[in-house]
Amino acid sequence: MKVTLFATCLVDLFQSNVGKATVELLERLGCEIDFPESQICCGQPAYNSGYTKDSKEAMKKMIRTFADAEHIVTPSGSCAAMFKEYPVLFQGDVEWEKKAISLAEKTYELTQFIVDVLKVxxxxxxxxxxxxxxxxxxxxxxxxxxxxxxxxxxxxxxxxxxxxxxxxxxxxxxxxxxxxxxxxxxxxxxxxxxxxxxxxxxxxxxxxxxxxxxxxxxxxxxxxxxxxxxxxxxxxxx
Amino acid sequence: MAMKTSSAKFKERVDEGLHNDFMRMAVSSAQERLHGRRLTAVDELGNWEDWRSLGQEIRQHVLANLDFYLHQLAENVSKRGGLVFFAETAEEASGYIKDVIVNKKAKKIVKSKSMVTEEINLNAALEAIGLDVVETDLGEYILQVDDHDPPSHIVAPALHKNKEQIREVFKEKLGYTQTEKPEELTAHVRGILRKDFLSADVGITGCNFAIAETGSIGLVTNEGNADLVTALPKTQITVMGMERLVPTFDEFEVLVSLLTRSAVGQRLTSYITALTGPRDEGDVDGPEEFHLVIVDNGRSSILGTEFQSVLQCIRCAACINVCPVYRQVGGHSYGSIYPGPIGAVLSPLLGGYDDFKELPYASTLCAACTEACPVKIPLHDLLRKHREVIVEKEKMAPFSEKMAMKAFGIGAASPMLYKFGSKMVPSAMSPFKTGDSISKGPGPLKSWTESREFPAPGKESFRDWFKNREKGGNPS
The missing domain is CATH 3.40.50.11810 (Rossmann fold)
Structure with a gap:
């Protein structure tokens, strides 16, 4: 199964071991991992602080980055939940709403993906x-x-x-x-x-x-x- | 007590709360007790999520048709001989009540628990003209006797005091000589209040829910004091927030069940009373005159906004009882008669951002409040919306934060900048490193490192590792 990894900024900068473990684990379970380099942050720090407009730029970037992914998997419940919130943020936006919904639908937290999708x-x-x-x-x-x-x-x-x-x-x-x-x-x-x-x-x-x-x-x-x-x-x- | 309970700065209030070990212990043990009891009461009812949806639906329906139901309520109260007054502001409400009392030449007023009378600062207005106002809910009575100590919880207002402290208050103010046993403390107050009930000229109550179809007032208590307040004095004045009503007794039943289970983990409270108008011919008790004061005080301006759902609130305090921030800082830190998550949403709306702009930030957005709310108010999301208003509309955010977030917006939208920035992080942080972590952080990190280590960024980012690996580099 093809998996596109969303590593999260905390893992990228501070906890690369978590990213490595995620890759190795998913590969062991038979997944093929892709890591698009243009991924950055889900926008949550700005969004939760009230800077909704500023956070939307980061979100659009993420939507573009993961547009072709089949399954997006992330080792974070919080960042996965933020992706799931995108459709609310782009509600009524002709250009972005559908794309946000598509992103949210294929996003999984790591353990959720293993149990619900891989059925392991x-x-x-x-x-x-x-x-x-x-x-x-x-x-x-x-x-x-x-x-x-x-x-x-x-x-x-x-x-x-x-x-x-x-x-x-x-x-x-x-x-x-x-x-x-x-x-x-x-x-x-x-x-x-x-x-x-x-x-x-x-x-x-x-x-x-x-x-x-x-x-x-x-x-x-x-x-x-x-x-x-x-x-x-x-x-x-x- | 007006809405604002303290003139101290937010940081000072929090500091006081954090250093009040007794209060924190009382709050955390109360939270645990109430949490457990609530879960039991909720399990026992079964299908809790369906009940919550029904509660939400009822409250949303009422808010969507508020004008209709308020009209219906007012008509029905009038038909039964009651008098209805719509007060747009706190001053109008207090003014009307004062006039009624002065016209009656009344001297003594007994009150049952009511948050909206705290909100409109009624006691102070009445005491200012020399009236004797007696709170008859035990918790409220303790606070009143203790030189008007502000409430720290909307259901259990004296939650921050223990029985020893209460004995001391009673000893000093009431000449109490017995022990700190709750039974003895209560019996003493009961003796005093009995005389007050019998000699009072006017009774003032709040209102849990008014029933529009019948013009009735629903009151929920465990002490039965509201029943004496409404049965004995010749004049009764009930004060209600304009959103606190239900269409019929069917919805009343649902909401009371949600309220008592969520508030104190009880299937029902000891007393649930519905009163309709003044004393009828042949009635043995009840007031000769009944006034219903319906208070707006900023509520109607919440209608139709993104904050409308906060008006669904039934004042059960379930959100307060699960809040991990309230647990640490206690009710007084909020500086409002409405503390906890509901207070952090409601206080800036009713009292303005100038006084309450810090409250929406006193939350980790953990959503425990949202999960506990029996009428499904998305409290954590409303707290976030407040932050959005503070940043984008009120322009009250600190300059340094604005700059940081602007930089975040630009950096996070550009992979090149992000990569450059993230490469800078390890070397920018290195002067602060001791071993693999930072013990004394610069700038905003200082506040973090007061109580914990901050990790130093790794030598190799995950993305570099992944790239090397793809190239066939060291899979370390």
Whole structure:
């Protein structure tokens, strides 16, 4: 199956390991990966800050970039949800609305794609350790992908999953919120990290790089021996 | 209490909230209790999503036909001998109520819980002319006794106080001598309020939902105080926001069920009362005179705008009870009688951006509010829309942010610029690096690195890795 990868800007710049793991995992599952170089950012930072007009230029760029893709797959619930929002933004725009709808329809978050399109629930991964999972808000509430990550993780050999208390609460990232309201954000991530510590897990797994940067940054600051991993890295474990 | 509850700056209010450990503990434990109870009550009803859709449909239908239903309500209240007053502003509403009370030569007023009377600053207006105004909802009473401490939650206004603090307030203000046991505290207040109910000349209530078809007023409480407020005084004045009505008792039933389950996780509250007009011949109790004050105060200017859905709100506070930001900062940080996500949407609309422009940013847009709302208000999206208005219409965004976003818009639309920029990032960041991360960030990153590390950009971007790999380079 042909897959066009939307890597996201955070993965491109800060977490290239996540991108690599995504490519290797999908190839192992029989996909042929294409990465159009003209892709940039989905526009969410500007859009969520109220700069709708400025964000639309980035969005048009992305629509053009992925116009010929069959399946667009991204290792981020939040960025996938942003693509799904494009049709609302271009509603009534004769030139762009149809293209936005077509983009949204073929966009999948990584675990969603594996479970719903590839129809695979066991990717054949092995990963030894005790881990807990952070359900990111945009993946669960906006994209409504709630089961796929845990289904895939439940089949990873050697992996022991333990539930995270107050998992439904946001980690405090929120894009520009994390710098605009840094003190509130700091308290939110502190509570999240305390809950992670309470589970006794050695690994925190998540599906969104923004949340993982936030939670990971706090864990690192506290000097906790908990390793933060993107779900693509775990599913790529052999 | 007017809408604005504090003259301190937003940052100062938040700082105070973040440092109030007791309040934060009270809020997080209340959130957990209410969250669990709400989920149980929702599961028990079954088909929750269908109920939410029905709730949304009812509220949208009413808003789309608001003129019709308001007319119908007013006609039916009049037919039953009640008097209806439409107030365009807070001052008009307070003024009318004051006139009624002065004409009655009344001295003592008992009130049941009402957010709209807080919004129009009614108590202050009445106290200014020497009237004795007594709040009879226990939470509101505690705040009133404590020198008019502002509410921090729309359903549980004294959520930020614990029983020990309440005992201290009562000791100082009421000469209370017993323990901090809730039963003893409540019994003491009950003794005082009983006398107030019996001696009051006027009773003032809010209104959960008015029923247009019958001209009735629906009141939902757990303490039964609203029933005494409406049964004993000779004059009753009910104050309602102009959008708080339903066509018939059928819709009333649906919305009350959504309200009690979402607000406190109860199937029903202890008291649900529908009152129609003043005392009829042969009635043993009820007021001789009934006034319905319907308050606009900025609501009609929300109709027809992209914010109209906020008027669907039934004031259940489910959004507040799940909000992770409210959890950390508490209600007073919002500086409005309407805190939490609903407050962050509503306060700038009713009170203006000058006082409340920070509130739409006090959210991670995590959408927990949207998911919890029993009438499907897209709260997180309305918060984002506020930001859009602040940036694009009000032009209130900070200059540095505007420049950054302009640069983002240009950079993100041009792959060449993006590539150039992203190549610059690692070297631009390198002076701040310690090991593989940044502990003290420059500019806006400073606020991030107060509490956490920021990752240093990798040596090789993903796109470079992919390109090398395609060329047959090192697949590391």
């Amino acid at each position: 629930t066991d990717v054949g991964a092995t990963f030894k350790g005790k881990a807990t999972y952070h359900t990111s808000c945009h993946m669960t509430r906006l994209l409504k992908v709630k089961e796929a990550p845990s289904i895939l993780l439940s089949h990873v050999k050697g992996l022991e999953m333990t539930p995270l208390p107050d998992a439904q609460n946001c980690c405090g990232f929120g894009g520009t919120f994390s710098v605009k309201m840094g003190d509130i954000s700091g308290q939110m991530v502190e509570e999240k990290v305390c809950n992670i510590q309470d589970t006794g897990a050695d690994f925190l797994i998540g599906g969104d790089s923004g949340c993982l940067m936030n939670i990971g940054g706090r864990i690192q600051r506290k000097g906790e021996p908990i390793q933060v991993l993107h779900i693509a890295e775990v599913l790529n474990g052999m």
